[in-house]
Amino acid sequence: MTDLQPNPAMAGTTQLPVPESVTSRRRGQLARFLLRYGIVLALIALAVFFAWRSPVFLTSANLLQVLLQASVNTIVALGMTFVIITAGIDLSVGSTAALAGMVTAMTMKTGLPILGIAVPWQVAVVVGILVGVLVGLTNGLLITSLRITPFIVTLGMLSVVRGLTLIYSEGRPIFGFPEGFNNLAGTIGSIPTPAIIAGVLAVVSALVLRFTRFGEYTYAIGGNEEAARFSGVPVNRYKVAVYTLCGALAATAGVVLTARLRTAEPNAATGYELDAIAATVMGGTSLFGGEGTVVGTVIGALIIATLRNGLNLMNVQAFYQQLAIGLVIILAVALDRFRQ
Amino acid sequence: MTDGAAPGMPPTLRVADVSKTYPGVRALQQVDLEVLPGEIHAVIGENGAGKSTLMKIIFGVTQPDAGTIELQGRPVTIGSPVEAQRLGISMVHQELTLVPALDVGRNIYLGREPNLAPGVIDWPRLYADAEALLRRLHLPLNPRREVRRLSTAQKQMVEIARALSWKSRLLILDEPTSSLTQAEIRDLFRILHDLKANGVSLLYISHRLEELPEVADRITVMRDGHTVGTVDAKTTPIPSLIRMMVGRSVDQQFPRIHVPIGEEALRVEGLTREGVVEDVSFTVHAGEIVGMAGLVGAGRSETARLIVGIDAKDAGRVFVNGQLVDIGSPAEAIAAGVVLLPEDRKQQGLVLPRSVKTNLSLATLQEFSRLGIIAQRKRDAMAQRFVQDLRIRTPGLEFRVRNLSGGNQQKVVLGKCLGSRPRVLIFDEPTRGIDVGAKVEVYQEMNALVTQGVGILLISSELPEVLGMSDRVLVMHDGRLVADLPVAEATPERVIGLASGEETSQMASAL
Numbered sequence: 054m055t056d057l058q059p060n061p062a063m064a065g066t067t068q069l070p071v072p073e074s075v076t077s078r079r080r081g082q083l084a085r086f087l088l089r090y091g092i093v094l095a096l097i098a099l100a101v102f103f104a105w106r107s108p109v110f111l112t113s114a115n116l117l118q119v120l121l122q123a124s125v126n127t128i129v130a131l132g133m134t135f136v137i138i139t140a141g142i143d144l145s146v147g148s149t150a151a152l153a154g155m156v157t158a159m160t161m162k163t164g165l166p167i168l169g170i171a172v173p174w175q176v177a178v179v180v181g182i183l184v185g186v187l188v189g190l191t192n193g194l195l196i197t198s199l200r201i202t203p204f205i206v207t208l209g210m211l212s213v214v215r216g217l218t219l220i221y222s223e224g225r226p227i228f229g230f231p232e233g234f235n236n237l238a239g240t241i242g243s244i245p246t247p248a249i250i251a252g253v254l255a256v257v258s259a260l261v262l263r264f265t266r267f268g269e270y271t272y273a274i275g276g277n278e279e280a281a282r283f284s285g286v287p288v289n290r291y292k293v294a295v296y297t298l299c300g301a302l303a304a305t306a307g308v309v310l311t312a313r314l315r316t317a318e319p320n321a322a323t324g325y326e327l328d329a330i331a332a333t334v335m336g337g338t339s340l341f342g343g344e345g346t347v348v349g350t351v352i353g354a355l356i357i358a359t360l361r362n363g364l365n366l367m368n369v370q371a372f373y374q375q376l377a378i379g380l381v382i383i384l385a386v387a388l389d390r391f392r393q
Numbered sequence: 394m395t396d397g398a399a400p401g402m403p404p405t406l407r408v409a410d411v412s413k414t415y416p417g418v419r420a421l422q423q424v425d426l427e428v429l430p431g432e433i434h435a436v437i438g439e440n441g442a443g444k445s446t447l448m449k450i451i452f453g454v455t456q457p458d459a460g461t462i463e464l465q466g467r468p469v470t471i472g473s474p475v476e477a478q479r480l481g482i483s484m485v486h487q488e489l490t491l492v493p494a495l496d497v498g499r500n501i502y503l504g505r506e507p508n509l510a511p512g513v514i515d516w517p518r519l520y521a522d523a524e525a526l527l528r529r530l531h532l533p534l535n536p537r538r539e540v541r542r543l544s545t546a547q548k549q550m551v552e553i554a555r556a557l558s559w560k561s562r563l564l565i566l567d568e569p570t571s572s573l574t575q576a577e578i579r580d581l582f583r584i585l586h587d588l589k590a591n592g593v594s595l596l597y598i599s600h601r602l603e604e605l606p607e608v609a610d611r612i613t614v615m616r617d618g619h620t621v622g623t624v625d626a627k628t629t630p631i632p633s634l635i636r637m638m639v640g641r642s643v644d645q646q647f648p649r650i651h652v653p654i655g656e657e658a659l660r661v662e663g664l665t666r667e668g669v670v671e672d673v674s675f676t677v678h679a680g681e682i683v684g685m686a687g688l689v690g691a692g693r694s695e696t697a698r699l700i701v702g703i704d705a706k707d708a709g710r711v712f713v714n715g716q717l718v719d720i721g722s723p724a725e726a727i728a729a730g731v732v733l734l735p736e737d738r739k740q741q742g743l744v745l746p747r748s749v750k751t752n753l754s755l756a757t758l759q760e761f762s763r764l765g766i767i768a769q770r771k772r773d774a775m776a777q778r779f780v781q782d783l784r785i786r787t788p789g790l791e792f793r794v795r796n797l798s799g800g801n802q803q804k805v806v807l808g809k810c811l812g813s814r815p816r817v818l819i820f821d822e823p824t825r826g827i828d829v830g831a832k833v834e835v836y837q838e839m840n841a842l843v844t845q846g847v848g849i850l851l852i853s854s855e856l857p858e859v860l861g862m863s864d865r866v867l868v869m870h871d872g873r874l875v876a877d878l879p880v881a882e883a884t885p886e887r888v889i890g891l892a893s894g895e896e897t898s899q900m901a902s903a904l
Contacts, residue, residue, distance in 0.1 A: 264769070266762045273755055276744035283703065283733065283741045284756040284809060285724035343746040 092336060092352050099356060103363030110366055117245060123358035124247035125150075125313070127351055128306035129325055130332040131258045132189075132299030134350045137333050138262075139292060140275040140342025141196070141203035143299050147325035148214035149188045150307030151318070155218050157181030157308050158227040158317030161234065174234040182304045188214055189300020193293030203296075211326070219319045228316040237312035247309045254302065259347035271295060275342025331382045332357055356381065403466030405430050405563050405594040406451065406482075411460030413446055420446040422618045423460070428563065433585060433595045435605050435626060438615035438638055439828035444598050447615070448565055451596070452484045453477035465562070483556030484565040487826070489548050491540045491555075498523035498536035501555045526558055531587055545689065546577035553584065557593070564588065565596045570604060571826050574688040574854055575889055582608050600828060602631045603857055614638055635829055647861030648833060650840045654864070655679030657715055658848030659731065659817040661700060664709035669695045671872045673709070677817060677848040682839060684863030684880070685852045687892045692872040693852045694736050697819045701726035701733040713816060727756055730816035734806055734823055736852070738799075742806035745795040749787050750776035752794050752805050757812040779808035784834065800831025807838060818842060819850045824858060836862060856885055870894045 103110040110116075129146050136143045156166065160177035164170045172180075188210065195206045239246050262268035270291045273281040282288045306325070311317045334340060335356060336349025360381060364374045408426040412419075421443045428434045438444050449455045451462065453471035461468055464480055471477045474484070491500045498520045499506075507515040507522065523536035532550045540548060549569060556564055566585075570578045585595060585608060597609055605612055609626035614637040621637045631646070659677040664670055670692045677683045687693045699706045702720040711718055711731075718729040726732065735741035743752055753776045754761055761772040776790045783804045787797055794805055803823065810818060820839070824832040839849055839862065853859050859866060866883040868876040868891040876891045 264767055265765045266758050266767060267765055269751060269755075269758060269767060272747055273744045273751070276746045277740070279741050280735075280744050281755065283723055283735050285722070285727040286755065287722070287724055343744065 092349060092356070096352055096356050096359065099359050099363065103359070103366065107363065107366040110363060113243075115362065115366070117243065117248070119355070119358050119362045120248040121245040121313075122362060123354045124245065124251035125306045125310050125322075126325065126328045126332055126357060127251040127354040128254055128309065129303050130329040130336075130350045130354050131254055131347065132302030133326075133329040133333045134258070134336070134338055134345055134347060135262070135271055135295045136203070136299045137330070137338045137340060138271050138275045138342060138345045139295050140278070140340075141292070141295070142207060142330070142340075143189075143192065143203065143296060143303075144207040144326045145188060145192060145210035145214055146299065146303035146306075146329055147322040148211050148218065149185050149300055149303040150310060150322035150325060151320070152188065152214050152218040152221070153181040153185045153304030153307035154311035154317045154321055155222050155227065155319060156184045158230065158311055159221070161230055162227060174231045178234070178237075178308050181308050182301055185300040185302075185304020185307070186297055187300070189297040189303075190293065192300065193296035196296065197289040197292050215319075215323075222317070222319045224319055226316050226318045230312070230315065235312055235315055237309060238315075247313060250305070250309060254305070255347055255351050262347060267291070267294070272343055275344075277343070328354075328357060331378075335382065402430055403463075404428060405432075405465060406596075407461075407463040407466075408447070408451065409461050409463070411447070411450060411457045411462070413450065413455070413457050420618055421450075421457070424615070424618070424620050426613055426620065427623075428594045428596060430562075430594055431589050431592045432611065433589055433597055433609045435597045435599060435609035435612040436615060437599060437602065437605070437612060437634065439830055442615040442638070443618040444615055445567075446618075448484070448567065448596070448598065451477070451563075452482060452565060478559045478561070481560065481562035482565070483559050483561040483563070485549065485552045485556050485567065485569060487567040487569075487571065489545075489552055491548055491551055493541035494539065496537050496539050497527075497534050497543075497551050497554075500540050500551055501526065501536075501558050503555075522558075523554075526554055530554055530557060530584065532584065544577075545572050546574070546580065549573070549581070550584070557588070561593065563594045563596065565598075567598045568600065568826060569597070570599065570601060572689070572854075574892075575856060576688060576893060578604065600826065601855070602634050602829070605634075616640055638828075639830055646829075646833070647858070648836055648840065649682075649862055650844070651864070652680045652843050654681050655846055658713065659700075659850070660712040660715075661696075662710045662712070664696060664699050664711070665707050666695065666699055666704060667707050669704075669872055670699060670706075673869075673874045675867055675874060675877060677850050679816070679846040679848050680843045681864045682843060682849040682851055682862055683865045683867060684859035684883075685850060685867045685869065686854075686856060686859045686888050687869035689854065691869040691892065693869050694821050695872075696869070697733050697821055697850070697852060700819065701731055703733075727813045727815070730814075731819070732756070732810045732813060732815040732817070733819045734810045734821060736821035736825070738803055738806050742809075743794050743802060746793060748791045749780065749785070749794055749797070749805055750790040753779050753808045753812065756809050760812075775812065779811070783808050783838065800827040800834075803827050803831065803835065807835065811842075815847060817848045817850070819852065821852045822854060823851070824853070824855065856888060859883075860885065860888070868892050 129150065133143060133146065157177045157180065160166060160172065160180050161174050165172055165180065192207055192210055195201060196203050237246055241249055262271065270281065270286050273286060274288055274291060278288055307322060310321060332353035333345070333350050335353035336346065338345025338349060357378060360378055361374060364377060404427045406428040408424060411421055411424045413421040424443065424447060426447070436444050436447070450457050453473045453476050462471065463469065469480060471480065492503065495503070501523050502519055507518045509515045520536050527534050527536060532554055534547060534550060540551060543551065569581060573581060588595065599605065605626050611623055612626045612629065612634065613623045614621040614634065616638060656679050657676055658679045662674045664673040673696050685693050698704045700711055702722045702725055711720055713729050713731060720726045720729055720731070739745060744755065750772060754772050758767065761768050761775065773790060779785065780787060780790065785801050785804045785808065787801060794802055797805065823835050843849060851859065851862060860880060860883055863880050866878045866880055866888060867874055868888055870892055871894060
């Protein structure tokens, strides 16, 4: 029986009394505002707190630093948002970022993989991102064709891809890249280039989720996969596409990270999957699927970066930073449960 | 008809002047209800009439704003479901609440297992108790059988056993027959009459008016949060009940119109899926409604799933408008002009957390997008049209379908199916769990479709619906099609007999 829950909209079988429906809708809007933007208030509260505790925090140099620190995680988390909206998960993104960074670095140093032909750094970047596409594609195909849960497939791939990175690099870091590549982590005007890349990708992702068939199907698959299939949505094809997109974004993050560090480390980006999941879930994307926004994810990533930055400015030890970030994540998941 | 009641005994339950207001909705207004010892008392009303709220109050899920509740003459306040059960009130929910991985005995005593020592369960006693309870209730169930292996009807028996393991005096049943077959319903009624003979009172919520004379003693009708009245179940005709429920008279329960039968729209030949569907062949013409009857598990929904490519067939061919089509997925079925309205609207029909317009456009999104980008205005116009045409009562196109009533949810699924302008529409249990008014609207929509030349296959467990709406009736039994009858020859007795396999041999010899 779905009738007569305490929701005036459900009395839909009879005509709604207008004033009541209006007040309750307004109340619904307020609740929705708080749920959606409660996370904004949290970010503002954090900023106010750090501004009070440290004179440096609110300087433009430091705020740009926060943006820079948030950018790699934001890029990874964008892909994670798509995946989690389909009620999936991708644990392999950190390893994928490392492999993509490594492949890009090796290509710049020794030419195209296997072929050994020297290419400009731009091509090396494309090759690195294609590696991410390949990893994502593999994830998607394993999940849809073997019908293994995303958690297990991507947990396996986390290890497989990290192993490939270590084998490929023989465990050694690579450095000494062309200036043009390193400029990927430079600034345009005074804004860090990684933040601009992350911002552009975020806007595109938001538009895709909101206005395209791909976005609509992403929500539908997460909201009810069976109903989507019954409605003629090619569920498997879209799932593969979502994991491929996630792999591509993780690889992009890996390239940006490599430029920032000016080094490709085989152990780079370890644990980044957790930061990305944290940012996504804090931003209100439901682990049960069918719900989530890019704006939320970006704010989630900003909260994590702000926490790290502010705690550093306050000279809080790294160990305590771990603790604080963990608590914030749990708080965010508690909020998610409350929403259900 | 309260033959279980001894004169002078106080009623098992008396609800007097109960009111309940939710923000924005007056759910109940001065409701009265009296249930006598050993009485089966039905409560009927359209969705939103207040039945569920009343049951929630009696079961302690929510508290009334005003009014009194008496149990056997003593005023009580029922603060929680646990308290209700301690007072002897149990409830069997429409959506079953068993743990599939546990066996029958463990489900019955879940959370109240007999202990040998604190934390150590006395398994032999638990199973012995369960067995005794099941025997006392005449329920043919093995307490060690895993619940996931049971049929829906058997699961419901477990629910009833669990409810009565509290030594209940009053058992509330919320739409217990909505997913049962005719035979299972007969079994259920036998169990309910057993309980009644033992002095248990039953509150019985149902949308199926035709079963009430058989099962109930009295009927209380609710409308818009009021009790309209209480009548005798055996003597009150169905049209009067409907009039009380909707406050006006509904001319016809099954407003069937007949249109000229056109060309062949769908032909199925030798459809087979090993162990599920065996060699099924039939035809549906344009403008024709072909009903499909059978017991749950006879292979009706499975046949539909094979036709639209949800499951893979082992053999068989499907023709649409005389053309052989190769359908390997629902998307291809939609492209070929065959659309299935699935039996489980929440599991298979709707993306509950998404909006009305998203759901309405889910099957036809390609039409509303260019280069992958959705043409919002075009889609809004389409959604608005369906909301008006199908009279979907929703506050807006952006409203989440989760919060619509069952009937309106079903209309959204219907709208989604109609969006692709199918040649053939397969309705699988289209009126399950929706109220009389919404049912008639679904039937009228079927009429509109056949008038436009659509062919309809109507799969339903409600025999009156099949007989009332169809031109021809197919009957399935045990994965096979055992009869293809003109509706005039399809008497209820004959169809039930065929569906339960009694007439199969005669049919075979007749062929």
